Amino acid sequence: MSESAIRRPRGTTDYFGFDEEVLLGLERLLMEESSLYGCKRVNPPVFEESRLFHRSVGESSDIVRKETFDLLSKGDKDYTLRPEFTAGVNRLVLENKLYALPDLPVRFSYMGKVFRYERPQSGRLREFYQYGVEFLDAKIDLDTSLDALLLSIEATKKALKKDVLVLINFLGSFQSRENYKKALADFFRPHLDEMCDDCKKRFETNPLRILDCKVEKDHELGKMAPRIEDYLSAEDKKEYDAIVSVLEELGVSYRKDDGLVRGLDYYTGLVWEIYDAEKPTSALGGGGKYSSLMKDIGGPEFEGIGFSLGIERLILDMTPERKKELSLTSPLDVFLLDFERSGKAIALAQKLRKEGLSVSLPSQQKGMGGCFKMADRLKARNVVIVFEDGHIELKDMESRNQKAVTEEELITLLRR
Numbered sequence: 001m002s003e004s005a006i007r008r009p010r011g012t013t014d015y016f017g018f019d020e021e022v023l024l025g026l027e028r029l030l031m032e033e034s035s036l037y038g039c040k041r042v043n044p045p046v047f048e049e050s051r052l053f054h055r056s057v058g059e060s061s062d063i064v065r066k067e068t069f070d071l072l073s074k075g076d077k078d079y080t081l082r083p084e085f086t087a088g089v090n091r092l093v094l095e096n097k098l099y100a101l102p103d104l105p106v107r108f109s110y111m112g113k114v115f116r117y118e119r120p121q122s123g124r125l126r127e128f129y130q131y132g133v134e135f136l137d138a139k140i141d142l143d144t145s146l147d148a149l150l151l152s153i154e155a156t157k158k159a160l161k162k163d164v165l166v167l168i169n170f171l172g173s174f175q176s177r178e179n180y181k182k183a184l185a186d187f188f189r190p191h192l193d194e195m196c197d198d199c200k201k202r203f204e205t206n207p208l209r210i211l212d213c214k215v216e217k218d219h220e221l222g223k224m225a226p227r228i229e230d231y232l233s234a235e236d237k238k239e240y241d242a243i244v245s246v247l248e249e250l251g252v253s254y255r256k257d258d259g260l261v262r263g264l265d266y267y268t269g270l271v272w273e274i275y276d277a278e279k280p281t282s283a284l285g286g287g288g289k290y291s292s293l294m295k296d297i298g299g300p301e302f303e304g305i306g307f308s309l310g311i312e313r314l315i316l317d318m319t320p321e322r323k324k325e326l327s328l329t330s331p332l333d334v335f336l337l338d339f340e341r342s343g344k345a346i347a348l349a350q351k352l353r354k355e356g357l358s359v360s361l362p363s364q365q366k367g368m369g370g371c372f373k374m375a376d377r378l379k380a381r382n383v384v385i386v387f388e389d390g391h392i393e394l395k396d397m398e399s400r401n402q403k404a405v406t407e408e409e410l411i412t413l414l415r416r
C-alpha cells in the first residue's frame, strides 16, 4: 500500500506570500497601537508546566478539560502547549519578581501562537495567533481597567476599519462572585438530573460556567437563574456604572449582557467581548479582570486585567481592500541579474545591502526575458545586469530607461 502524503495538520495555517504579509502588517499595527498605551512587548515560552493552566484557566473550563495539547512526559514534569497567554504572562511576572517594580501597573503586550484541540472549522483553529495585553498591579484601578478596555476596542477598530460592538458584564469582586456561585448552585441543584454531562461537572467545579452552556435545555434554564447584578456589592456597582458612563461619553457601542461569563475560570469584575458590529456572530476578542490568578499560581496578592484578539478571526472579517492595505509592501530595490557568474555579482549585492538596499537574484538557469518577467512579478524598482564581460547596466523599472554605469555611479543612483 502506498504511503499517504504528509499534510498540514487540521486546524493549522500555512502562512506565506500575501497572507504572511497581511499577518506582518497586522502585527505591526497592533504593536504600534499598544505602544500608544505604554505597553512593552513580552514573549513567554510556547509551552509551560501543565499545572500553570490547571490553576489559572481552571479545571472547569473547556480549554483545560478538553482542549489542551499535552506533551508526552519525558522528565519529571508535565508540559502543555499554551492555550492562551494570560497564565504565561502572570507566571513571567511572578518568576521575574516584576510585581516588585516601583512603576506599576506593568503594561505588557504580546502576539504569538496558541494551541487548542478544538473541532476545526472556519474561525475555529487548533493553532492560531493571539494578540493581547495584560496590565498588572497590586490593585487594578478604574483608569487601568478603562485603558485595557479602550485599547481592545481601538485596536480592533483600527485593524478592521469597521465599527465594533462590545458586550460587557460585571462578575463582581471575588466575594460577590462566590456568593453568586452559591446562589446559582442552589438554583441548578434540583435540575441536575435533566442537565447535560458537561453542566453536571460545571456544577461541581464552577456553576457560573453553566450559564455559558450551548445545549438548548440548559441554556433556557440558565435564563431563569438568579442574575449577577443582584449579588454585586455597592463598590462593584459603582465601578461598573463608572465604566459604562465612560463608554457612553466616548460613544462606544456596547451592550450589557449578564449572561456573559467567558470560558476561563479566572475572571472577577469586568468582562467583555468584541464583535463586528454588522455581523456579531463569533467573538473577535475578549478579556476581563482577574484578582486571584497570581495568588493561585503561588504569587502575592496582585491583580490583572487584559484581553486577547484572535488574529485569524480578524483576518477572516477583513475586506479584501483592508487586507491589501495591511499587507506590507516590501518592494525590492534591486533585482540583480548575474550573467558573468564569477561571484562578482554577489560581492556587488553585498555592497548594495550595506547601503540598506534590498537585493534579490534569480536562478542562473533563467534567460534575460524570464528574468525581466520575474522582476515585474516581484515589483522590483530596478534591475541591475552584470554582463558576461563584467560591465554593469541599470534599468529603472518605472521609466524603463536602461544605461551602462560604473559601480560608483550605480551606488549613487540607487541611493537617490
Ligand code: HAM
Binding pocket: 083, 084, 085, 086, 116, 118, 123, 124, 125, 126, 128, 130, 132, 133, 134, 263, 264, 283, 284, 285, 286, 287, 288, 289, 305, 306, 307, 308, 309, 310, 311, 312, 313
Ligand atoms: P478567549 O476568549 O479564550 O480569551 O480567546 C480570545 C480570542 O481568541 C477569541 O475571542 C477568539 O477571537 C480567539 N480564539 C479563541 N479560540 C479560537 C480558535 N479555536 N480558533 C481561532 N481563534 C480563537 C483568552 O484567551 C483570554 N486569555 C483573554 C484575556 C486576556 N483575558 C484576560 N487577559
